[in-house]
């Protein structure tokens with residue numbers, strides 16, 4: 170059922186976020202996305218009727234400015250998909266404290282602050298549509314850890330835990346769930362040997378592409394009996 174109240178997708182300018190924005194917009198949903206860098210994809214989404222809000226969640230001010238913009242323009246929300254993310258490893262020459270702060274800022278602080286700020290808008294969306302959803306995009310490594318993306322994995326574990334807490338706090342009007350991919354799509358710069366190693370980590374040994382994530386989002390938005398849970402998209406990696 171198409172939701173009348175808008176659905177926010179953070180980080181909707183590329184890859185999974187962009188695919189979700191296009192799919193939900195095509196289904197007739199009102200879609201709002203956030204982005205940092207103006208580019209052709211943003212202009213194209215605007216031409217398709219998607220509302221694009223420039224927002225950078227790397228600072229408290231950036232998060233609060235986004236919250237203010239939404240509250241000034243909307244009185245209800247049908248959902249929010251916390252997709253914005255930076256995948257940074259310890260191998261880069263970044264100071265560990267800076268890296269940990271950056272990962273927790275975008276993956277935990279921003280979703281935490283935004284969920285609390287938008288509770289009333291989402292409840293208004295529930296009153297209107299009979300449903301409202303929060304979806305956290307986490308990661309398989311939240312459960313297993315990562316020796317090369319330690320700070321990143323810890324922050325995704327923090328986001329996983331927010332799923333449980335907000336599911337308890339917002340029930341029964343707002344469902345809160347997570348999607349934990351192990352691999353959806355590589356980055357252009359990923360070398361062949363890296364890609365082969367990553368593919369061999371799962372039983373199915375494939376790069377499913379962003380549509381696998383879109384399907385998971387569509388399922389959760391259509392479900393009426395799921396909250397506090399994680400959809401794992403990992404090709405059987407947990408059995409390897």
Ligand SMILES: NC(=O)C1=CN([C@@H]2O[C@H](COP(=O)(O)OP(=O)(O)OC[C@H]3O[C@@H](n4cnc5c(N)ncnc54)[C@H](OP(=O)(O)O)[C@@H]3O)[C@@H](O)[C@H]2O)C=CC1
Pocket residue numbers: 179180181182183184185186203204205206224225226227251252253254255256275306307308309349350351352353354355
């Ligand atoms: N790709 C994969 O295989 C996997 C992905 N995931 C998770 O799925 C989600 C989507 O993955 P993917 O599409 O690859 O994500 P990307 O790495 O493409 O990042 C998504 C968006 O996050 C936005 N973003 C990053 N930092 C900030 C910030 N500080 N403030 C605001 N926006 C920010 C970027 O916006 P902009 O470009 O406008 O700057 C970017 O477009 C992520 O949460 C990711 O962790 C989990 C496991 C595997």
Ligand SMILES: Nc1nc2c(c(=O)[nH]1)N=C([C@H](O)[C@@H](O)CO)CN2
Pocket residue numbers: 253254255256308350351352353354355356367
């Ligand atoms: N924000 C992002 N998070 C993640 C990405 C990404 O590109 N952006 N990519 C991965 C990898 O696919 C990894 O799961 C396997 O190589 C993980 N998270």
